[in-house]
Amino acid sequence: MFNLNAIIRPNVQKMKAYSSARDEFKGAASVFLDANENNLGSLAGENYNRYPDPHQKKLKERIAELKGVQPDQIFLGNGSDEAIDLLFRMVCRPGQDAMLHLPPTYGMYEVSANLNDVALEAVQLTSDFQIPIEELLAQVKPNTKIIFICTPNNPTGNAIETSSIETILRNFNGLVVLDEAYVDFGQTPSWTTRLAEFPNLVVLQTFSKAWGMAGLRLGLAFASAELISVLDKIKPPYNINEATQELALEALTRTEALKDMVEEIVQERTLLMQTLPTLKTVEKVFPSDANFILVKVKDANGLYKYLLGEGIVVRNRSSLPGCEGCLRISVGTLEENQKLLQSIAEFE
Ligand SMILES: Cc1ncc(COP(=O)(O)O)c(C=O)c1O
Numbered sequence: 001m002f003n004l005n006a007i008i009r010p011n012v013q014k015m016k017a018y019s020s021a022r023d024e025f026k027g028a029a030s031v032f033l034d035a036n037e038n039n040l041g042s043l044a045g046e047n048y049n050r051y052p053d054p055h056q057k058k059l060k061e062r063i064a065e066l067k068g069v070q071p072d073q074i075f076l077g078n079g080s081d082e083a084i085d086l087l088f089r090m091v092c093r094p095g096q097d098a099m100l101h102l103p104p105t106y107g108m109y110e111v112s113a114n115l116n117d118v119a120l121e122a123v124q125l126t127s128d129f130q131i132p133i134e135e136l137l138a139q140v141k142p143n144t145k146i147i148f149i150c151t152p153n154n155p156t157g158n159a160i161e162t163s164s165i166e167t168i169l170r171n172f173n174g175l176v177v178l179d180e181a182y183v184d185f186g187q188t189p190s191w192t193t194r195l196a197e198f199p200n201l202v203v204l205q206t207f208s209k210a211w212g213m214a215g216l217r218l219g220l221a222f223a224s225a226e227l228i229s230v231l232d233k234i235k236p237p238y239n240i241n242e243a244t245q246e247l248a249l250e251a252l253t254r255t256e257a258l259k260d261m262v263e264e265i266v267q268e269r270t271l272l273m274q275t276l277p278t279l280k281t282v283e284k285v286f287p288s289d290a291n292f293i294l295v296k297v298k299d300a301n302g303l304y305k306y307l308l309g310e311g312i313v314v315r316n317r318s319s320l321p322g323c324e325g326c327l328r329i330s331v332g333t334l335e336e337n338q339k340l341l342q343s344i345a346e347f348e
Pocket residue numbers: 078079080081082106150154179181182205206207208214217218219
């Protein structure tokens with residue numbers, strides 16, 4: 001049985017959250033002399049002299065409506081990278097505990113584990129980039145506190161089978177973190193609809209991809225209210241800045257435009273998927289539920305350098321085990337994709 005209190009680090013259980021000036025005062029006032037702000041104004045704009053809402057109340061209410069969860073099931077981070085780091089700090093004792101991830105996958109799980117002195121266990125995905133479930137369960141040790149699963153997976157692009165994730169959620173008594181950064185581009189519904197079923201489930205999403213807000217840094221974690229309250233306790237108090245909160249609230253009124261943008265990206269992805277295999281240097285195009293495509297080519301390093309010379313940057317993933325000979329290509333605009341295809345054809 002999963003027991004959240006049993007895996008939270010003792011120092012985290014004992015500590016108290018920072019109490020901000022705005023936490024200590026509630027009610028109406030017109031003169032704020034409690035937070036050492038600059039009351040004369042801001043050189044950056046109207047209200048930026050004031051600290052932002054540390055609880056991001058309005059933003060969470062709006063996101064809760066959109067996602068069909070409760071506001072207290074949402075944590076907001078300075079990018080989902082902040083949520084990844086805080087999850088380690090919440091449950092993994094440095095030098096003692098371990099995490100498990102499934103390469104080839106997103107690199108920050110490993111970086112964050114290393115930073116937090118958390119041992120890294122890795123189970124390689126199968127050749128079709130699914131989870132070898134028996135192998136994974138056998139690899140779990142008493143000190144394994146978190147399993148990271150990226151779905152749709154970066155850099156491979158595919159969604160991970162629902163039944164594998166269910167098995168892990170049912171058989172692992174630590175946190176199962178499902179990173180859904182690319183969920184908007186695929187067919188599989190979000191796991192946020194199943195939070196009530198699995199108390200050990202944490203779902204990560206981000207405004208950096210489909211919403212087109214990578215520059216603003218806004219990531220989300222969804223989990224039980226109990227777990228979210230611990231993340232809130234250990235986060236830096238003002239981790240989401242005022243500009244990001246305001247702009248995200250505005251963006252959240254444009255859900256129709258979000259749908260249109262995602263549709264266009266998926267259409268462009270389909271076009272790329274159809275055309276890439278017709279090029280001689282392309283050996284394999286992997287299926288994608290994301291806004292990028294993993295492509296196996298005859299000479300990955302050569303093509304990567306050639307494209308750079310043409311002013312096109314793609315991601316060379318050919319040195320990752322499981323991705324030998326592969327480039328990861330983000331879906332661009334129609335013009336960018338045409339330029340890319342033309343340049344690959346010229347390389348041949
Ligand atoms: C799988 C995955 N998770 C998380 C992130 C980072 O998201 P954020 O910009 O919210 O930190 C990325 C960025 O590429 C990603 O690929």
